Amino acid sequence: MSVDLETAKLTAEIPTTRAEIAAEPLEQKMRRQRNRVISIISVIVFVAVWEAVGRFGLVSPIFLPTPSMIYQEGVMLYEQGIIQADILASTRRVLIGFGISALLAIPLGLLMGTSDVLKAIFDPILSIIRPLPALSWIPLSMLWLGIGETQKYAIVFMGSFAPLLVYVIDAVRRVDPLIIKAAKNLGAGRLQVLKEVILPGALPHILSGLKVVLAVAWTCIISAEMVGASQGLGFRIWNAKSWNNTPQVLLGMVGISVTVLTIDVLFKTVEKRLIPWERSRR
Amino acid sequence: MALIEFENVSKWFTEAGVTVHAVENFNLSINEGEFVCIVGASGCGKSTLLNMVAGFIKPSSGRILLEGEPITKIDPRCGMIFQNYALFPWKTVLGNVEFGLKMKKMPKKQRRELAREYIQMVGLTGFENHYPSELSGGMCQRVTIARALANDPKILLMDEPFAALDAMTRQVMQEELLRIVHDRNKTTLFITHSIDEALILADRIVIMSARPGRVKQDLVIDLPRPRHVSDQLTQDYLDYKNTIWESVQEEVMQNMLFAERKLA
Numbered sequence: 033m034s035v036d037l038e039t040a041k042l043t044a045e046i047p048t049t050r051a052e053i054a055a056e057p058l059e060q061k062m063r064r065q066r067n068r069v070i071s072i073i074s075v076i077v078f079v080a081v082w083e084a085v086g087r088f089g090l091v092s093p094i095f096l097p098t099p100s101m102i103y104q105e106g107v108m109l110y111e112q113g114i115i116q117a118d119i120l121a122s123t124r125r126v127l128i129g130f131g132i133s134a135l136l137a138i139p140l141g142l143l144m145g146t147s148d149v150l151k152a153i154f155d156p157i158l159s160i161i162r163p164l165p166a167l168s169w170i171p172l173s174m175l176w177l178g179i180g181e182t183q184k185y186a187i188v189f190m191g192s193f194a195p196l197l198v199y200v201i202d203a204v205r206r207v208d209p210l211i212i213k214a215a216k217n218l219g220a221g222r223l224q225v226l227k228e229v230i231l232p233g234a235l236p237h238i239l240s241g242l243k244v245v246l247a248v249a250w251t252c253i254i255s256a257e258m259v260g261a262s263q264g265l266g267f268r269i270w271n272a273k274s275w276n277n278t279p280q281v282l283l284g285m286v287g288i289s290v291t292v293l294t295i296d297v298l299f300k301t302v303e304k305r306l307i308p309w310e311r312s313r314r
Numbered sequence: 315m316a317l318i319e320f321e322n323v324s325k326w327f328t329e330a331g332v333t334v335h336a337v338e339n340f341n342l343s344i345n346e347g348e349f350v351c352i353v354g355a356s357g358c359g360k361s362t363l364l365n366m367v368a369g370f371i372k373p374s375s376g377r378i379l380l381e382g383e384p385i386t387k388i389d390p391r392c393g394m395i396f397q398n399y400a401l402f403p404w405k406t407v408l409g410n411v412e413f414g415l416k417m418k419k420m421p422k423k424q425r426r427e428l429a430r431e432y433i434q435m436v437g438l439t440g441f442e443n444h445y446p447s448e449l450s451g452g453m454c455q456r457v458t459i460a461r462a463l464a465n466d467p468k469i470l471l472m473d474e475p476f477a478a479l480d481a482m483t484r485q486v487m488q489e490e491l492l493r494i495v496h497d498r499n500k501t502t503l504f505i506t507h508s509i510d511e512a513l514i515l516a517d518r519i520v521i522m523s524a525r526p527g528r529v530k531q532d533l534v535i536d537l538p539r540p541r542h543v544s545d546q547l548t549q550d551y552l553d554y555k556n557t558i559w560e561s562v563q564e565e566v567m568q569n570m571l572f573a574e575r576k577l578a
Contacts, residue, residue, distance in 0.1 A: 214400035218414035219390035232404040309404045309445040
């Protein structure tokens, strides 16, 4: 059999080329566009009904301000530079606390996932800390660290570290043992297996864990800011409530929602770059 | 000197207080350049044997010698090819093939060059940057063969590598494998439960007994090469096939009787 013929046969064997995978069928594309239009209309209707409920006096704006009132409040706080500073403060706290948490949890999780001894050492401690809600750390952290930035990082850290560690350990355990066997068979040593096989093999699950825990980190910081802070979205909401400024309460909530969504989109972009091999599977 | 020597190799597993003898007093020697197929009923310890050669598990007694030295740990000189490919999904074809060389700390440029050579050998030039999930089963198995060979093993261990492929692809792969193995003069230990596959590929066919696995018959296959599908109609081929089939059938029957007794 000639080599050319062989290659021709092989090419026929290929189910899809990358270009084919990328191009979706026209019908599917149209359905997606249609669904997007429906989604946009849905949001518009939701906001319109909300506005109407307030305008026609069905619910008092003191309890539920209309979207336009929230918008006006937003413009005002924006012009004073307050809302931006709040978003920035909260985001910074989340990212720093969460970052420290991830920097420690990923290597420790990789080690605990691969070493039974390390797991035996840390598992009991982990299982005691894990059920504690981040909120329960607030009093102690204030006692130790006051109400400065460090205390905020600490709360985010305490709230995200244990769940993240559990996610990483689980991700490591899910790496196909056959692939690890294959790597060893090709001459990989212990450290090489960890770096070349277990880390990339666990990465997709680690990333989805990070995504879930990032949302947890946000609940931590909002709570911490409500209890003791002079800036941040949690503080803004709590402060507005004390002044019976319901539009500002809702503005703060919208602020959280928009910020978390934005970070989520950014995260997904980073994720796509970090695990390009998952592209064709989705 | 034989390349691989099984010396009274036995392996038993104890699970939930029950001891199962997978392999018992297995003796076999494989010479350099030989293509040996092990054929046997399912559950006769074929894969256990292969896993012991690769060093994934240790014999309970006896030893396996590679170039005269006992195998004590996972040894890259024994290149394993798994039925389920075991490719690294996060690595491209090129990344997979160069893996072993990277582990040896070969400089990037050099290992890339070598990897490309092996990719060409298995006919995958043009797919260097594809991920395994973008390839068909036959192509994946080509990658594993290139990956194993790039590491320059002394012996190729193949555990029913083509069992998951469709019949047409399997036939193409068998021919390709023979071409490659003869080109590179590689010794191969190949496990299969297909007598036809063994007869197309092997210089020697070793028939294993039912559990506990032992060498039941060791046949030198003296059929001309290259062998084609059309050869499957020759008298010599059919004689071999009959001999092997009768031998294997006895073992299958014994296995079934054993299972029935266990149920009763």
